[in-house]
Amino acid sequence: MPLAPDLAAEARRQLTICNACRYCEGYCATFQVLELRPRLSDGDISVVGNVCHDCRGCYQACMFAPPHEFAINIPLLLSQVRTETYATYAWPSALATLFGRAATGSAIAAAVGLIVMAGISLATGGGARFFAADAAPGSFYRIVPYFGMVIPAMLLSLYALLSFGMSAAAFSRDARIRLTELFAPRALVSIARDALTLHWMSGGGYGCYYPEKEKTSETRRAFHVLLVAGFISAFLSTTVAAIYQELLGVLPPYGMTSLPVILGMAGGAAMIVGATGLLALKVGAAGELISRTMLRMDVAFLVVFDLVSITGMALLFLRDTPLMGTLLLAHFAALAALYATIPYGKFAHVVYRLLTLLETRRDVVAPPVAAARRQGASGPA
Numbered sequence: 001m002p003l004a005p006d007l008a009a010e011a012r013r014q015l016t017i018c019n020a021c022r023y024c025e026g027y028c029a030t031f032q033v034l035e036l037r038p039r040l041s042d043g044d045i046s047v048v049g050n051v052c053h054d055c056r057g058c059y060q061a062c063m064f065a066p067p068h069e070f071a072i073n074i075p076l077l078l079s080q081v082r083t084e085t086y087a088t089y090a091w092p093s094a095l096a097t098l099f100g101r102a103a104t105g106s107a108i109a110a111a112v113g114l115i116v117m118a119g120i121s122l123a124t125g126g127g128a129r130f131f132a133a134d135a136a137p138g139s140f141y142r143i144v145p146y147f148g149m150v151i152p153a154m155l156l157s158l159y160a161l162l163s164f165g166m167s168a169a170a171f172s173r174d175a176r177i178r179l180t181e182l183f184a185p186r187a188l189v190s191i192a193r194d195a196l197t198l199h200w201m202s203g204g205g206y207g208c209y210y211p212e213k214e215k216t217s218e219t220r221r222a223f224h225v226l227l228v229a230g231f232i233s234a235f236l237s238t239t240v241a242a243i244y245q246e247l248l249g250v251l252p253p254y255g256m257t258s259l260p261v262i263l264g265m266a267g268g269a270a271m272i273v274g275a276t277g278l279l280a281l282k283v284g285a286a287g288e289l290i291s292r293t294m295l296r297m298d299v300a301f302l303v304v305f306d307l308v309s310i311t312g313m314a315l316l317f318l319r320d321t322p323l324m325g326t327l328l329l330a331h332f333a334a335l336a337a338l339y340a341t342i343p344y345g346k347f348a349h350v351v352y353r354l355l356t357l358l359e360t361r362r363d364v365v366a367p368p369v370a371a372a373r374r375q376g377a378s379g380p381a
Contacts, residue, residue, distance in 0.1 A: 043174035049081030113336020230270030
């Protein structure tokens with residue numbers, strides 16, 4: 001699938017200059033991957049754009065950055081490429097416009113989720129207990145029945161997986177990435193390590209020029225790691241809670257010292273700190289180094305993530321009070337905004353980042369093999 005002609009032409013202009021200069025090749029994998037693609041197809045441009053972790057070290061080092069007549073601005077260019085990639089490979093393509101309306105889509109999804117959950121609650125008799133304090137086992141299900149929670153979540157999850165799968169297949173085909181290599185143990189370990197530690201966000205070892213474009217910091221990387229770690233902990237909390245309920249027959253809510261609650265509290269706290277910290281950095285970041293569409297996606301995603309975490313933590317600590325019903329619906333509304341927009345918001349970067357980390361591993365870690373495989377394989381410009 002082709003990128004927009006104007007963007008593709010500008011990407012070839014700037015990246016060709018970078019390939020000739022090579023001053024920044026030691027900063028991160030982006031330029032090392034670029035060097036193996038002297039004739040840039042649209043798929044190659046998308047790979048290079050999604051390898052970039054936006055550390056912005058190249059902009060600080062570049063002798064051709066504005067106001068030079070070459071006007072090389074790789075952070076801005078590659079943020080535009082990533083935004084275009086998400087929309088180009090969106091499935092179904094009719095929903096690609098949602099990437100430019102992240103906040104609106106999240107708000108609509110939250111409103112629909114709230115209405116649906118409130119409707120299920122009222123239709124099943126939950127309304128009578130909505131403002132009553134209830135700490136007995138199964139109290140959540142007296143507000144919204146179990147099927148009313150599980151079925152929508154399963155349907156949205158399956159849809160997101162299908163959408164991501166179709167997008168990944170199309171992207172991999174154009175970028176000549178072999179999906180079967182994802183299942184090689186060594187590749188999985190390498191990708192997981194680089195993804196979880198954000199190895200390529202270190203800007204050549206000095207950190208990101210973020211939010212200040214003339215000063216390095218590891219703050220962004222730390223907040224991002226906290227956000228990912230919190231998400232994993234929250235997922236484990238949900239998994240353990242499902243085991244408690246389905247296999248052990250123990251209904252929620254669980255005690256404050258139980259494993260699901262401990263994992264949930266740790267995950268919620270980490271996600272709140274991570275999402276709030278990243279939001280604060282976005283406010284102070286240099287706007288000329290990121291596309292407006294990407295910035296809107298970032299902010300909408302972080303706000304939704306923050307709301308999911310905050311409402312979840314509030315529900316945990318106030319579940320024995322009359323506020324439990326209100327907080328439960330608020331939490332579901334935030335989850336609806338997250339789940340429904342996952343394929344059409346910033347979360348989509350996870351798919352492309354993991355795929356390009358596979359390509360990075362092959363190109364950077366094993367360059368002789370990569371060079372042999374790519375000899376003469378590059379498509380027409």
